[in-house]
Amino acid sequence: DTGVSQNPRHKITKRGQNVTFRCDPISEHNRLYWYRQTLGQGPEFLTYFQNEAQLEKSRLLSDRFSAERPKGSFSTLEIQRTEQGDSAMYLCASSPRNTEAFFGQGTRLTVV
Amino acid sequence: TQLLEQSPQFLSIQEGENLTVYCNSSSVFSSLQWYRQEPGEGPVLLVTVVTGGEVKKLKRLTFQFGDARKDSSLHITAAQPGDTGLYLCAGARRRGSTLGRLYFGRGTQLTVWP
16 A cells, blocks of 8 residues: 655755656545645645646746646646745645545655 | 644653643634654544534544634643654634635644654
8 A cells, every 4th residue: 555655855946947746646536636835833834736737826926837737646746946935844634534534745846 | 923833843752741732713614633743744634523412532632622622732741752752733714515724724743852
């Protein structure tokens, strides 16, 4: 039984570079979520998908951020022209039904 | 603005003591989840409560959902060093029959000393 898988676990990038993260949800979970967490805060919602459709995007998701889930399975989150304020833990979660979400281990992004 | 307020933000206690963490809101939630998070890892789901007044027990942990579904509490009996971690509450507002976004509190950092 595999959980939500996120890659890479850690990413260090220079300011201005683009980065892409991948999330593989639990098999047959049709809902997939992206959250961002900074030190001392709870996770903040970014966006979610039901199958391949992106149903909601947070105002936190600026035009430098884009997320896709092309075949309704794995998802990618891309950040273009990274800024130091983008440094955070990026968390992916998936859900099979209406009450529970299961999180991956996260991708820690550091922008230098 | 934080939809869910957690208190206390930090808690440092000795092994064997009891503690309660609170999660409060002025909004109604269809369900509320509690997670525990270790440094550098993702949150791990502990429990989901869905019915007002519901009480769930998980070994030494007792979770309660308020009657009005606006608040919740987590009580730990006889805390152990292994309970150390960040405890997060998260509320859901159901959209149709599937889970929408979760609204998280800032978390309670619990440290249990041997």
